[in-house]
Amino acid sequence: PLAALGMGTVETEKPVILVIGHNVPPAVAIIDYLAREGLTDQVEVTGICCTSVDATRYSPRAKIIGPMSWQLRYIRSGIPDVIVVDEQCVRTDAFQEAQAAGTPFIATSEKNCMGLPDRTHDPADTIVADLSSGRATGALILDPEKAGEVAVRVARAVMPARRKSAAAVSPETLREKAADCTQCRLCRRACPNDLAIPQGMKAAAEGDLSLLSALYETCVGCGRCEHACTQGIPVHSLIMGAGQRRSRTRSS
Numbered sequence: 001p002l003a004a005l006g007m008g009t010v011e012t013e014k015p016v017i018l019v020i021g022h023n024v025p026p027a028v029a030i031i032d033y034l035a036r037e038g039l040t041d042q043v044e045v046t047g048i049c050c051t052s053v054d055a056t057r058y059s060p061r062a063k064i065i066g067p068m069s070w071q072l073r074y075i076r077s078g079i080p081d082v083i084v085v086d087e088q089c090v091r092t093d094a095f096q097e098a099q100a101a102g103t104p105f106i107a108t109s110e111k112n113c114m115g116l117p118d119r120t121h122d123p124a125d126t127i128v129a130d131l132s133s134g135r136a137t138g139a140l141i142l143d144p145e146k147a148g149e150v151a152v153r154v155a156r157a158v159m160p161a162r163r164k165s166a167a168a169v170s171p172e173t174l175r176e177k178a179a180d181c182t183q184c185r186l187c188r189r190a191c192p193n194d195l196a197i198p199q200g201m202k203a204a205a206e207g208d209l210s211l212l213s214a215l216y217e218t219c220v221g222c223g224r225c226e227h228a229c230t231q232g233i234p235v236h237s238l239i240m241g242a243g244q245r246r247s248r249t250r251s252s
Contacts, residue, residue, distance in 0.1 A: 021086035029148025169241030178204035216243030
């Protein structure tokens with residue numbers, strides 16, 4: 001069967017789980033838990049990279065968001081309510097990005113612990129309570145079945161508050177941040193696609209977001225522009241914000 005592909009296919013009125021990585025067992029455990037609890041139609045399982053493809057083979061309701069370069073844009077979108085990662089194909093700053101987005105984070109492999117405390121042997125109820133309340137922002141759970149249960153329960157618990165607090169970046173905020181650009185062009189030098197970021201920033205600072213929005217389609221989401229920026233401008237987030245309407249309706 002064909003698989004749903006793209007951010008625009010996600011039913012954001014439901015709790016959303018993001019799985020990232022190479023090995024599918026955690027995603028399978030999530031899907032199995034949903035089936036056992038009769039929640040298959042009530043929670044969205046979305047994925048990035050190899051595990052997303054395998055998840056769609058296991059469940060027709062699983063959805064592929066995109067390649068591993070899309071991690072930054074999807075995490076920052078605020079759409080995922082819980083993020084679950086395995087051993088590889090995961091950004092090294094994925095946990096930090098999740099924290100910035102206020103998204104509970106679960107690591108599931110001893111090869112990629114993300115520096116998180118091992119909660120494998122803690123009761124599921126305790127882990128769920130800690131992640132849902134914000135007492136903990138992440139956990140390492142090496143038992144796939146437990147990770148699947150915790151991911152679903154936490155997503156359902158935090159989703160209502162997260163949706164209420166989610167807010168699109170306003171044009172005024174975009175203009176203000178773009179105005180900090182000094183046109184040094186270091187962002188363009190760092191960009192693997194040589195995107196016209198400086199021109200987009202200059203236009204955005206003057207109130208025209210069209211050039212910045214146009215970069216969305218060809219931006220690979222690596223974030224190198226932000227690392228190069230001497231002014232600390234969240235360049236990738238501005239590109240996402242300018243092209244938000246397009247990103248929310250993107251599908252294939």
